[in-house]
Amino acid sequence: xxxxxxxxxxxxxxxxxxxxxxxxxxxxxxxxxxxxxxxxxxxxxxxxxxxxxxxxxxxxxxxxxxxxxxxxxxxxxxxxxxxxxxxxxxxxxxxxxxxxxxxxxxxxxxxxxxxxxxxxxxxxxxxxxxxxxxxxxxxxxxxxxxxxxxxxxxxxxxxxxxxxxxxxxxxxxxxxxxxxxxxxxxxxxxxxxxxxxxxxxxxxxxxxxxxxxxxxxxxxxxxxxxxxxxxxxxxxxxxxxxxxxxxxxxxxxxxxxxxxxxxxxxxxxxxxxxxxxxxxxxxxxxxxxxxxxxxxxxxxxxxxxxxxxxxxxxxxxxxxxxxxxxxxxxxxxxxxxxxxxxxxxxxxxxxxxxxxxxxxxxxxxxxxxxxxxxxxxxxxxxxxxxxxxxxxxxxxxxxxxxxxxxxxxxxxxxxxxxxxxxxxxxxxxxxxxxxxxxxxxxxxxxxxxxxxx
Amino acid sequence: xxxxxxxxxxxxxxxxxxxxxxxxxxxxxxxxxxxxxxxxxxxxxxxxxxxxxxxxxxxxxxxxxxxxxxxxxxxxxxxxxxxxxxxxxxxxxxxxxxxxxxxxxxxxxxxxxxxxxxxxxxxxxxxxxxxxxxxxxxxxxxxxxxxxxxxxxxxxxxxxxxxxxxxxxxxxxxxxxxxxxxxxxxxxxxxxxxxxxxxxxxxxxxxxxxxxxxxxxxxxxxxxxxxxxxxxxxxxxxxxxxxxxxxxxxxxxxxxxxxxxxxxxxxxxxxxxxxxxxxxxxxxxxxxxxxxxxxxxxxxxxxxxxxxxxxxxxxxxxxxxxxxxxxxxxxxxxxxxxxxxxxxxxxxxxxxxxxxxxxxxxxxxxxxxxxxxxxxxxxxxxxxxxxxxxxxxxxxxxxxxxxxxxxxxxxxxxxxxxxxxxxxxxxxxxxxxxxxxxxxxxxxxxxxxxxxx
Numbered sequence: 044x045x046x047x048x049x050x051x052x053x054x055x056x057x058x059x060x061x062x063x064x065x066x067x068x069x070x071x072x073x074x075x076x077x078x079x080x081x082x083x084x085x086x087x088x089x090x091x092x093x094x095x096x097x098x099x100x101x102x103x104x105x106x107x108x109x110x111x112x113x114x115x116x117x118x119x120x121x122x123x124x125x126x127x128x129x130x131x132x133x134x135x136x137x138x139x140x141x142x143x144x145x146x147x148x149x150x151x152x153x154x155x156x157x158x159x160x161x162x163x164x165x166x167x168x169x170x171x172x173x174x175x176x177x178x179x180x181x182x183x184x185x186x187x188x189x190x191x192x193x194x195x196x197x198x199x200x201x202x203x204x205x206x207x208x209x210x211x212x213x214x215x216x217x218x219x220x221x222x223x224x225x226x227x228x229x230x231x232x233x234x235x236x237x238x239x240x241x242x243x244x245x246x247x248x249x250x251x252x253x254x255x256x257x258x259x260x261x262x263x264x265x266x267x268x269x270x271x272x273x274x275x276x277x278x279x280x281x282x283x284x285x286x287x288x289x290x291x292x293x294x295x296x297x298x299x300x301x302x303x304x305x306x307x308x309x310x311x312x313x314x315x316x317x318x319x320x321x322x323x324x325x326x327x328x329x330x331x332x333x334x335x336x337x338x339x340x341x342x343x344x345x346x347x348x349x350x351x352x353x354x355x356x357x358x359x360x361x362x363x364x365x366x367x368x369x370x371x372x373x374x375x376x377x378x379x380x381x382x383x384x385x386x387x388x389x390x391x392x393x394x395x396x397x398x399x400x401x402x403x404x405x406x407x408x409x410x411x412x413x414x415x416x417x418x419x420x421x422x423x424x425x426x427x428x429x430x431x432x433x434x435x436x437x438x439x440x441x442x443x444x445x446x447x448x449x450x451x452x453x454x455x456x457x458x459x460x461x462x463x464x465x466x467x468x469x470x471x472x473x474x475x476x477x478x479x480x481x482x483x484x485x486x487x488x489x490x491x492x493x494x495x496x
Numbered sequence: 497x498x499x500x501x502x503x504x505x506x507x508x509x510x511x512x513x514x515x516x517x518x519x520x521x522x523x524x525x526x527x528x529x530x531x532x533x534x535x536x537x538x539x540x541x542x543x544x545x546x547x548x549x550x551x552x553x554x555x556x557x558x559x560x561x562x563x564x565x566x567x568x569x570x571x572x573x574x575x576x577x578x579x580x581x582x583x584x585x586x587x588x589x590x591x592x593x594x595x596x597x598x599x600x601x602x603x604x605x606x607x608x609x610x611x612x613x614x615x616x617x618x619x620x621x622x623x624x625x626x627x628x629x630x631x632x633x634x635x636x637x638x639x640x641x642x643x644x645x646x647x648x649x650x651x652x653x654x655x656x657x658x659x660x661x662x663x664x665x666x667x668x669x670x671x672x673x674x675x676x677x678x679x680x681x682x683x684x685x686x687x688x689x690x691x692x693x694x695x696x697x698x699x700x701x702x703x704x705x706x707x708x709x710x711x712x713x714x715x716x717x718x719x720x721x722x723x724x725x726x727x728x729x730x731x732x733x734x735x736x737x738x739x740x741x742x743x744x745x746x747x748x749x750x751x752x753x754x755x756x757x758x759x760x761x762x763x764x765x766x767x768x769x770x771x772x773x774x775x776x777x778x779x780x781x782x783x784x785x786x787x788x789x790x791x792x793x794x795x796x797x798x799x800x801x802x803x804x805x806x807x808x809x810x811x812x813x814x815x816x817x818x819x820x821x822x823x824x825x826x827x828x829x830x831x832x833x834x835x836x837x838x839x840x841x842x843x844x845x846x847x848x849x850x851x852x853x854x855x856x857x858x859x860x861x862x863x864x865x866x867x868x869x870x871x872x873x874x875x876x877x878x879x880x881x882x883x884x885x886x887x888x889x890x891x892x893x894x895x896x897x898x899x900x901x902x903x904x905x906x907x908x909x910x911x912x913x914x915x916x917x918x919x920x921x922x923x924x925x926x927x928x929x930x931x932x933x934x935x936x937x938x939x940x941x942x943x944x945x946x947x948x949x
Contacts, residue, residue: 339818
């Protein structure tokens with residue numbers, strides 16, 4: 044309905060109002076905004092400014108705002124508050140957000156804040172504190188609406204009314220037996236349509252997808268995507284209902300994962316944004332640059348081994364970039380395709396041999412096209428038959444070997460239980476650079492041995 | 497609750513059952529599965545086999561299965577059915593899936609199928625056929641539950657009951673005025689809790705986020721992610737309610753977009769999966785390989801221009817891969833960071849100058865580290881002061897120039913209204929390879945002029 048007003052101009056006026064302690068203006072702006080937009084503004088303020096604004100709002104709103112703050116801003120922001128102040132808005136947070144926040148705090152502050160939470164909130168949050176952050180248990184919230192198999196619809200509705208304040212978004216009522224073992228669910232739609240005296244047992248859907256607390260977040264996201272779920276119940280190994288994960292958290296996870304994958308391929312080792320500090324940006328980029336550099340120095344030594352050949356045929360140096368670039372490009376293409384197909388975890392995955400066979404076919408096809416085109420160009424531009432033959436044979440071999448390496452490395456890492464995505468990006472490029480150089484000079488030595496230039 | 501049984505073994509048995517026309521076995525398997533899993537099985541069958549299975553099921557199930565088929569399989573699958581058969585299951589599809597399917601059909605089949613739809617379904621689907629596929633209008637479904645501002649809760653419930661069959665997942669009831677202009681929404685939770693005689697006007701939330709039909713799908717996804725929405729209403733320019741988009745479709749869109757971004761960075765020009773045909777895989781990979789190849793040949797000509805320098809100091813050739821690799825790595829890192837920050841469209845974007853300034857700082861920092869480390873290595877390994885100085889100065893310059901190029905190119909494309917992501921990947925690498933070579937040989941010529949080796 045309304046667009047966010049986040050312009051530099053607006054920000055200047057807003058900061059001025061804070062300095063003037065113009066509560067009226069601040070309220071007039073903030074009261075019309077969604078909490079996500081207020082968080083976006085607070086992300087841009089100094090900590091004392093942000094604290095001032097937060098204190099003008101009631102704890103329920105502050106709770107939502109803090110849940111949405113940029114993690115880099117949230118830490119110093121929270122440090123500006125005393126534990127009782129933090130507890131006053133953590134009381135209003137969803138249990139999953141509250142647990143995340145507590146886990147971000149230094150140990151002492153965490154315990155102090157937890158001790159000050161109201162009893163009901165503490166009960167929601169406590170079970171979440173011991174789960175691994177990226178697991179289903181670490182992602183779930185404990186607030187949910189559940190109904191016993193033996194209840195009537197009337198009892199369900201009473202329970203919804205009872206939980207309405209705790210559970211922000213209700214999609215379904217989860218159905219459990221007397222031992223809290225998940226049996227199924229009823230949609231709100233069905234509850235609205237049903238008559239009050241109908242039995243839950245007669246209405247609920249039995250066949251539903253649930254995940255165990257130990258499942259990995261990525262796996263949960265894939266399951267929710269596959270089955271088009273807006274929420275998924277989480278159970279322990281005994282099948283007892285522990286909480287639920289909603290799709291909004293999964294969407295955030297999917298976006299973050301995609302960003303990480305892209306940055307990994309680009310050789311950026313931590314997730315950084317353009318607005319991070321120069322120092323952090325530099326640190327995120329250096330590791331791969333240094334690995335590439337080591338590769339380059341190793342490459343220099345390789346070429347040094349063939350200095351004699353270079354002195355005989357100096358034009359060989361001309362094609363070094365062509366060989367290394369082609370090897371790098373082919374390797375990255377191959378590894379990206381394999382890594383993506385591994386990530387999809389779809390059924391009916393091909394065997395390693397089937398994969399390799401198809402990869403080889405593609406490589407032969409592309410290798411032939413490239414080496415023939417290059418042969419044509421080289422004859423035209425340099426008119427040196429032996430050198431042109433050397434370059435084309437080397438190129439063809441490089442395409443083949445880079446394809447196989449780009450395929451086998453991620454598959455091997457995956458088999459060893461290491462994240463195959465580590466094999467893509469600069470790592471593959473560097474390895475292929477070296478391999479390409481070696482192949483090139485070896486082919487040259489062989490060909491020039493039989494057919495001196 | 498139950499895992500999917502999709503193993504090679506299972507598939508063999510299932511295919512055998514189809515050949516034997518063993519309806520009992522097929523039903524025993526399929527009746528226990530979620531439609532998404534049945535679709536995954538059909539993806540692996542021959543078209544006649546898939547058609548045989550589909551015909552054993554009722555049209556409602558077939559509708560869901562067809563909605564979930566792999567697009568590559570769906571086309572030949574549909575071609576095996578006559579228009580009236582297709583219409584029989586399109587009748588049971590959600591309007592958005594039905595419109596997508598119709599748009600995939602050849603024009604004649606599309607019109608024949610549409611003519612055979614039942615009147616109610618035709619009414620849902622028709623408005624969707626003229627929207628751009630990737631726009632909010634092309635993504636929305638027309639089935640939804642809406643209530644007039646003047647209704648009571650009782651009337652809302654009647655409407656939900658009335659629409660229950662058409663609208664699969666109801667999250668909220670949208671509230672409109674007499675002219676169908678969107679006014680807000682009421683959650684199902686609120687409807688369940690409210691008393692029957694309460695007025696919609698007293699209960700509904702006014703401040704809700706809606707999108708116009710012409711909005712881009714990526715934008716809609718970003719909005720739904722930001723505001724944690726499970727569904728978003730779509731309005732026309734007059735604010736009249738036209739449909740709604742649910743989060744499951746956005747999750748698919750986000751995943752697809754992420755896959756495309758990754759493949760673009762890896763130099764793969766069409767979205768391909770490992771199981772695509774060898775021919776298609778080859779075609780998707782060739783364009784960038786050829787561009788890289790042209791770059792390589794241009795590079796060969798560049799180096800050829802400096803053949804005299806190479807003859808004087810042959811060891812210069814050793815460092816060609818180091819220079820080109822570093823330029824490529826730095827360029828890809830820079831462009832990836834900029835492209836991501838452009839894609840986020842967050843508020844308070846920095847100006848181009850601010851960006852460039854920070855990029856330069858990072859580049860100077862990293863360039864210094866790398867060129868100093870390389871200088872150390874080179875002195876140790878090759879013990880040639882002048883050459884080591886040349887390499888390090890060239891490296892430092894290449895890091896600087898590649899950072900600026902990797903930043904400015906996407907910004908410029910973005911300013912021109914061209915997708916900035918085109919500037920990442922092999923394009924940047926190739927350009928930086930050439931630039932790196934030029935810088936290297938120019939630096940060498942200068943340094944050797946003043947300090948002959």
